[in-house]
Amino acid sequence: MTETLVYVEDDGGEPTADSLGVLSKAVDLGGEVGAVLCGSAVAGSAARLREFGAARVYVAEHPALSDQVPQPRVDVLARLHGERGFESLLFATSTLTADIAAGLAARLETGLNWDLVELERRDGALVGTRLALDDSVSVEVAWKRKPQLALIRPGTFEPQRRADEATVENVEVSFEDWSTQAVVVEHRDVQGEEQSIEDAVVIVAGGRGIGRPENLALLDELAAVLDGAVAATMPLVDMGWCPQSMQVGQTGKRVRPKLYIACGVAGAIQHKVGMDRSGTIVAINTDPNAPIFRFCDLGVIGDVCDVVPGLTELIRRQRA
Amino acid sequence: MKIAVCVKVISEEPIWLKGNHRIDPETLRLARGDRALLSPFDRHAVEEALRLKEAAGEGEVVVVSMAPAMAGDALRAALAMGADRVLLVADDALRGSDLLVTGRVLARALEREAPDLVLFGPQGEDSNGAVLSAAVAERLHVPVVSQAARVEAVAGRVRVERKTEKGHDVIEAPLPCVISVVTSINQPRYAAARGTIAAKTKPVDVLSLADLGIAPEQAGHAGAGTDVNAIRDPPPRAEAHLIRNDDGTAAEQVLAYLGERGLL
Numbered sequence: 001m002t003e004t005l006v007y008v009e010d011d012g013g014e015p016t017a018d019s020l021g022v023l024s025k026a027v028d029l030g031g032e033v034g035a036v037l038c039g040s041a042v043a044g045s046a047a048r049l050r051e052f053g054a055a056r057v058y059v060a061e062h063p064a065l066s067d068q069v070p071q072p073r074v075d076v077l078a079r080l081h082g083e084r085g086f087e088s089l090l091f092a093t094s095t096l097t098a099d100i101a102a103g104l105a106a107r108l109e110t111g112l113n114w115d116l117v118e119l120e121r122r123d124g125a126l127v128g129t130r131l132a133l134d135d136s137v138s139v140e141v142a143w144k145r146k147p148q149l150a151l152i153r154p155g156t157f158e159p160q161r162r163a164d165e166a167t168v169e170n171v172e173v174s175f176e177d178w179s180t181q182a183v184v185v186e187h188r189d190v191q192g193e194e195q196s197i198e199d200a201v202v203i204v205a206g207g208r209g210i211g212r213p214e215n216l217a218l219l220d221e222l223a224a225v226l227d228g229a230v231a232a233t234m235p236l237v238d239m240g241w242c243p244q245s246m247q248v249g250q251t252g253k254r255v256r257p258k259l260y261i262a263c264g265v266a267g268a269i270q271h272k273v274g275m276d277r278s279g280t281i282v283a284i285n286t287d288p289n290a291p292i293f294r295f296c297d298l299g300v301i302g303d304v305c306d307v308v309p310g311l312t313e314l315i316r317r318q319r320a
Numbered sequence: 321m322k323i324a325v326c327v328k329v330i331s332e333e334p335i336w337l338k339g340n341h342r343i344d345p346e347t348l349r350l351a352r353g354d355r356a357l358l359s360p361f362d363r364h365a366v367e368e369a370l371r372l373k374e375a376a377g378e379g380e381v382v383v384v385s386m387a388p389a390m391a392g393d394a395l396r397a398a399l400a401m402g403a404d405r406v407l408l409v410a411d412d413a414l415r416g417s418d419l420l421v422t423g424r425v426l427a428r429a430l431e432r433e434a435p436d437l438v439l440f441g442p443q444g445e446d447s448n449g450a451v452l453s454a455a456v457a458e459r460l461h462v463p464v465v466s467q468a469a470r471v472e473a474v475a476g477r478v479r480v481e482r483k484t485e486k487g488h489d490v491i492e493a494p495l496p497c498v499i500s501v502v503t504s505i506n507q508p509r510y511a512a513a514r515g516t517i518a519a520k521t522k523p524v525d526v527l528s529l530a531d532l533g534i535a536p537e538q539a540g541h542a543g544a545g546t547d548v549n550a551i552r553d554p555p556p557r558a559e560a561h562l563i564r565n566d567d568g569t570a571a572e573q574v575l576a577y578l579g580e581r582g583l584l
Contacts, residue, residue: 011486016582017581017582018582068484068486068489069465069491070454070464070466071457071458071463071464074458094484094485095466095467095484095485096484098451098454098466099451099453099454099464099466100454101451102419102423102451102452102453102454102455102458103454103455103457103458103464104458105419105420105423105455105545106420106423106424106454106455106456106458106459107458109420109545110420110545111418111419111420111544111545111546111547112419112420112451112545112546113546114419114451127549131554136554137551137552137553137554138551138552138553138554138555139548139550139551139552140548140549140550140551140552141546141547141548141549142546142547142548142549143545143546143547144544144545144546144547145420145545151451155581158581159582176461178461178462178463179463181462181463181493181494181497182463182464182465182491182492182493182497183491183492183493184489184490184491185479185490185491185492186488186489186490187486187487187488187489187490188487188488189486189487189488196504198502198503198504199469199483199502199504201485202583226584258583259578259583280578280581280583282574282577282578283560284570288562293560293562294557294560295557295560296560297558297560297561298560298561298562298563298574298577299560299561299562299563300562300563300564300565300570300573300574301562301563301564301565302564302565302570303565306565306568306570307565307570307571307574308571310568310570310571310572311571311574311575313571314571314572314575315575315584318575318579318584319584
């Protein structure tokens with residue numbers, strides 16, 4: 001019996017890194033692991049998935065699965081669970097998977113723990129860790145029912161390739177009448193547009209350390225090549241360099257992008273509370289004692305004006 | 321158009337100041353302050369409901385909440401903004417409820433109201449609003465659209481604009497349906513003094529689990545699908561990897577770091 005099923009999100013023919021990370025974690029936890037892909041053309045992703053340790057890759061292909069909407073996927077997973085009986089179903093959190101997992105938990109009358117940053121198996125049952133109240137407390141969570149549903153915080157687990165290759169299996173799909181009623185009538189990529197910082201997946205933030213207001217252009221350019229948004233600390237807003245809508249922190253917005261690049265940001269507590277739930281934090285600052293170097297993932301001791309334009313150019317070249 | 325808005329009542333203290341002494345060590349649940357407030361996130365959902373009612377030129381906005389009985393006053397803030405009435409589900413047996421129970425209870429309360437549209441607020445700090453909307457829609461057997469940044473309701477359908485990791489979508493669905501909104505959708509109005517006075521006389525109906533036909537063992541901790549084992553201090557963040565830009569290669573090192581983590 002397949003014990004764990006991992007929902008793998010497809011992004012333009014590639015499984016997302018976060019999904020593969022959760023799959024790798026599921027393999028580490030032991031037992032037979034399956035992965036499921038849903039879409040209208042996901043064979044490419046399925047082939048890529050085979051080398052990440054799943055014993056089986058279930059492929060659900062149907063035109064109703066072409067839109068990035070949750071409810072048809074709830075139907076696929078509920079049916080697959082009905083046929084196979086999984087012990088647990090795991091998801092890397094995204095807008096789409098949060099809705100799928102929540103809908104599925106209601107359908108199966110079972111428990112869902114979300115925003116987990118750790119997962120382990122204890123006496124055959126899963127135990128998870130969730131950081132709550134702005135990450136100020138760590139909550140150990142468990143499940144009282146099966147299957148055990150979990151959403152894992154983005155960027156938590158690293159994908160790892162394995163030697164074994166999975167068998168790929170197509171599954172039959174059927175849909176409830178309410179599941180196919182919400183349809184995407186228009187879609188366009190966010191590329192090259194100004195984004196609000198709450199919605200941005202990547203944020204490039206500026207602090208007093210950028211020196212002059214003209215240097216905000218360097219941040220704009222970096223944000224543009226990363227399809228991200230530019231944010232600011234309170235001092236920049238107070239000095240009138242940036243509008244209040246760009247402010248992150250205690251008196252501004254709380255953001256949680258996948259990537260937060262802090263440029264010339266010292267890392268005062270008032271700023272930290274607004275951004276320290278970000279997935280990966282990269283900080284660039286000339287002051288090696290800046291507090292931000294104590295809560296970032298990668299710190300660059302250097303001048304924003306030296307580092308940022310070079311980084312922008314390197315990313316632009318790689319993306320071209 | 322009848323619009324139901326599902327809202328959460330929160331404790332008054334600013335969350336970021338408090339840390340883990342906001343958790344009751346006996347019950348492992350969030351200790352509630354003396355004063356309850358309408359979640360500021362959910363004001364965006366109330367505002368959107370009022371705008372949709374105004375655009376339709378008719379209708380009713382019903383605020384639905386599962387909260388302790390003392391939350392009735394906090395919910396009057398939504399009435400002061402302009403909502404028509406409150407339906408509060410309050411029952412001692414609801415203590416320790418999780419997503420599974422909350423979805424069950426809200427769905428049952430909403431079934432009684434049979435609204436054309438159900439709105440939820442954005443995901444807040446420690447709030448499950450974002451996941452609740454999909455859970456409730458599943459129980460009501462209606463379509464769901466989350467993360468709405470713009471909502472229009474015309475001729476029995478909704479047209480929703482939203483932004484996700486993958487871009488801008490416009491999604492259409494027939495009514496009845498469930499929609500959760502993001503904070504950027506609107507600027508919630510302040511209640512004028514007149515609204516606050518009017519709110520005092522608007523109805524706040526309190527329902528128990530028995531009124532909803534839900535057995536006590538289906539609610540609270542007994543009916544939950546999840547459990548909290550322990551509350552601890554958070555693990556320290558892994559020490560940062562620090563590099564110096566002395567040789568001018570920092571940009572390349574950052575590029576490699578981001579590439580390895582699939583962030584490009």
